[in-house]
Amino acid sequence: MAKVTEDQKLARYGLLCRALQAQPTAGDPILAIEEPIAELSRLIQHDLLALARQASPDDFAELYLEFEQELKRFREFAAYSNLASKTVVAFGGSFSAGKSSLINAVMGKALMVVEVDPTTALPAYVLTGETDAIYALNHHGLRIQLTEDEFASLTHDEQILYDSQVSRSLSTAFVVRKEFPWHNLAFIDTPGYSGQTHGGGRTDASIAAAQLNSAHALVWVVNAKQGVIPETDIDFLAKLDPSIPRLIVVSRADQLNESDLQAIVERIRITLAERNLPVLDVLPASAHPRHKTLLAPIIEHLDNWNQSAQQQTFAKRFKSLFVRYQRGLEAERNAIQWRENRLQRLQLLAEADLLESVEELAQESAEKKQRLEVVSAELADLRSSLFTTLKRVGDQVGIALPEPHEMELLEVGRSNFLELLVVLRQEKGTAELDLHQALSRLKQDQSAQHQALLLRRMPRTRAEHWLAIQIDSPASLRPFLLRRPLNTTASALHSLEA
Numbered sequence: 001m002a003k004v005t006e007d008q009k010l011a012r013y014g015l016l017c018r019a020l021q022a023q024p025t026a027g028d029p030i031l032a033i034e035e036p037i038a039e040l041s042r043l044i045q046h047d048l049l050a051l052a053r054q055a056s057p058d059d060f061a062e063l064y065l066e067f068e069q070e071l072k073r074f075r076e077f078a079a080y081s082n083l084a085s086k087t088v089v090a091f092g093g094s095f096s097a098g099k100s101s102l103i104n105a106v107m108g109k110a111l112m113v114v115e116v117d118p119t120t121a122l123p124a125y126v127l128t129g130e131t132d133a134i135y136a137l138n139h140h141g142l143r144i145q146l147t148e149d150e151f152a153s154l155t156h157d158e159q160i161l162y163d164s165q166v167s168r169s170l171s172t173a174f175v176v177r178k179e180f181p182w183h184n185l186a187f188i189d190t191p192g193y194s195g196q197t198h199g200g201g202r203t204d205a206s207i208a209a210a211q212l213n214s215a216h217a218l219v220w221v222v223n224a225k226q227g228v229i230p231e232t233d234i235d236f237l238a239k240l241d242p243s244i245p246r247l248i249v250v251s252r253a254d255q256l257n258e259s260d261l262q263a264i265v266e267r268i269r270i271t272l273a274e275r276n277l278p279v280l281d282v283l284p285a286s287a288h289p290r291h292k293t294l295l296a297p298i299i300e301h302l303d304n305w306n307q308s309a310q311q312q313t314f315a316k317r318f319k320s321l322f323v324r325y326q327r328g329l330e331a332e333r334n335a336i337q338w339r340e341n342r343l344q345r346l347q348l349l350a351e352a353d354l355l356e357s358v359e360e361l362a363q364e365s366a367e368k369k370q371r372l373e374v375v376s377a378e379l380a381d382l383r384s385s386l387f388t389t390l391k392r393v394g395d396q397v398g399i400a401l402p403e404p405h406e407m408e409l410l411e412v413g414r415s416n417f418l419e420l421l422v423v424l425r426q427e428k429g430t431a432e433l434d435l436h437q438a439l440s441r442l443k444q445d446q447s448a449q450h451q452a453l454l455l456r457r458m459p460r461t462r463a464e465h466w467l468a469i470q471i472d473s474p475a476s477l478r479p480f481l482l483r484r485p486l487n488t489t490a491s492a493l494h495s496l497e498a
């Protein structure tokens with residue numbers, strides 16, 4: 001390995017200083033939004049946590065991570081406002097699947113870093129701009145500029161050469177390319193997911209999922225040499241928002257012969273259909289210039305996405321997180337109500353010596369219910385403050401967001417299976433559905449096609465999970481089994497009633 005010169009060491013020191021800078025310099029556009037951004041952090045990192053200590057759903061830990069992730073993404077857009085008007089296309093897939101190479105190939109230029117060490121790789125937005133430039137956000141949320149060489153040096157070699165890991169102090173990169181062909185698109189090159197835990201206990205998988213879920217479209221890359229789409233990829237795809245259009249790209253086509261490649265593409269198509277994961281297409285690709293023609297259908301999809309200007313998803317995403325929290329509280333309120341009903345019966349039957357205990361329990365229940373109501377009201381206030389502050393920042397930097405009261409009204413899609421059934425029944429004006437009976441019919445495998453639409457087929461699904469939808473058990477278990485209803489058609493639900 002080449003020896004590091006004094007000049008190079010000095011340059012690295014300069015980079016380290018920038019990466020660790022904590023105060024914006026005069027004239028930094030971030031100064032204009034510092035106060036509302038701090039307010040957003042306070043709302044989530046302080047007020048939301050304080051509420052959660054009083055009452056929160058079982059999955060609050062995940063919910064909170066998503067809140068933080070969404071806030072982080074909003075800060076990225078605020079720090080580099082050219083992103084605001086772009087349709088975001090995320091490239092996902094496992095480490096070394098070939099995501100960065102594919103991005104380079106479709107752009108027709110080698111602009112991204114490939115073969116970086118996955119543990120130090122930064123997610124990078126790639127988009128057009130007036131001049132070529134690379135920026136990164138440091139851990140204080142400040143945008144710093146990197147030279148091409150500095151960006152390229154953020155690999156595992158850095159550790160060997162300089163004994164430093166600057167990329168650990170950076171969170172996101174923005175690669176601006178004058179000749180980026182799609183003016184309305186921004187790509188996001190994700191480092192890929194793994195089960196490994198990262199600093200702070202987060203897994204790469206959860207970060208990758210949040211990044212992909214916030215995109216307008218997805219390109220999922222699979223390494224052709226694996227021959228199949230791995231089970232871990234399927235699990236991952238199943239967890240992503242089904243309303244985001246996705247394209248599967250089978251990379252390294254150059255390393256297989258034509259017929260093997262076709263067989264693999266076909267197999268992946270079938271697997272995805274069987275697993276009930278609709279995709280736009282499964283397309284082979286290669287980063288090798290010799291196989292350039294393979295890229296044409298992929299580029300066609302990108303051209304298509306480039307046609308439509310899309311609003312950023314912040315309002316919808318934050319709204320759906322609040323809705324999840326509220327639904328968790330509702331489920332708990334229902335459980336308490338049920339308990340209260342039973343306690344009332346006990347009160348009637350209890351002997352005098354037990355009556356006091358029963359009354360005590362009833363009192364506790366009532367207090368708990370009241371607390372839940374207070375938390376629910378405070379959560380609504382918190383939501384409205386967050387929407388107002390988001391809008392303030394959005395107006396300042398040019399991120400188009402609905403008015404706060406419109407955000408309140410935003411429809412985030414029903415995620416409650418029972419609710420869907422109730423709506424269906426009301427539409428049809430039929431008698432109340434016996435869920436137990438309906439589900440047993442579903443299990444009799446009458447309409448396998450509809451069954452697959454309604455239920456997730458996951459290898460991990462255990463018998464007790466199935467039990468959960470047959471008896472009136474906690475609503476929180478149902479989403480695990482039931483597909484998010486965005487693509488559940490009414491006709492599929494009809495099959496429950498048939």
Ligand SMILES: Nc1nc2c(ncn2[C@@H]2O[C@H](COP(=O)(O)OP(=O)(O)O)[C@@H](O)[C@H]2O)c(=O)[nH]1
Nearest residue numbers: 095096097098099100101114115252286287288
């Ligand atoms: N032969 C061949 N190698 C590829 C192709 N795509 C990626 N690679 C190689 O696979 C490795 C990982 O690719 P990269 O794009 O960095 O993967 P990422 O981690 O998903 O971004 C690199 O060594 C690439 O050169 C391809 O289409 N053909």
Ligand SMILES: [Mg+2]
Nearest residue numbers: 099100114191
């Ligand atoms: Mg990469």
